[in-house]
Amino acid sequence: MKANLKKKLIILIIASAILMGYLFWLNLRPVEIIAVHNDSNYSSVLVKNFPITDKGKIDWWLKNKERLKTLYDIPKPATYGSFTVIIWLFGEGYKEEEKYDRLCFNDMSPPVNCIEKNRVFSISSGKNRVTIFTVSDGEYIMKDNSKVMKIKNE
Missing domain, CATH: 1.20.5 (Single alpha-helices involved in coiled-coils or other helix-helix interfaces)
Known part of the structure; x- marks a missing residue:
């Protein structure tokens, strides 16, 4: 036994x-950045191998935001200061629009200009200099580039 x-x-x-x-x-x-698509103050970043933990996602953004600004000119704040960057998994690549719930990019010629909607992370900021990180199970806030704290859902 x-x-x-x-x-x-x-x-x-x-x-x-x-x-x-x-x-x-x-x-x-x-993390492999496949493409960046911009629409005003909204940017979509298509990636492969994105971190799986909330901490990993936020750390990746904080470590790479200057590089993203230099290479891709994102984020692109509106005149009043707010922006949104959404990180999407690239998955199986660009596809035709055929399915109703695909995300299609206007800066590419159809028909192969869409991806499956698989958002893994988003970053948004307003003129008040507060940054919100949105992950699958909640949100985190960072004020004036200081400590990141989870927002409690009530």
């Missing part, structure tokens, strides 16, 4: 180690 329990424990430890290694690898892959 003890030998059987040891085998199960060893299998559980190995499976846990493999899972942890896989999650570690997922977080270490570099």
Whole structure:
């Protein structure tokens, strides 16, 4: 009986180690920016290998916002100061509009100018210098480039 329990424990430890290694690898892959599409003060960034955790997403933005400004001129605030940047997973690439719920870009010629709507992260800011980070399960706020805090949903 003890030998059987040891085998199960060893299998559980190995499976846990493999899972942890896989999650570690997922977080270490570099984010690949495929394209950036702009529409006034809204920008869509199409990516592959985006971080899976809220902290990873926010950290990625904070580390790369200057690079994004230099390379892609985003964010592009409106005259009154607000902007929105939405990060979309590129998935299987550009597709035709055929499905009703695809996101299509006006700065590309149809018919292959749409993606599946798979938003993973968004960043918005207003003239009050408050930045809101939106993830799948909530929102975070950052005032004047200081500490990031989760907004409690009530």
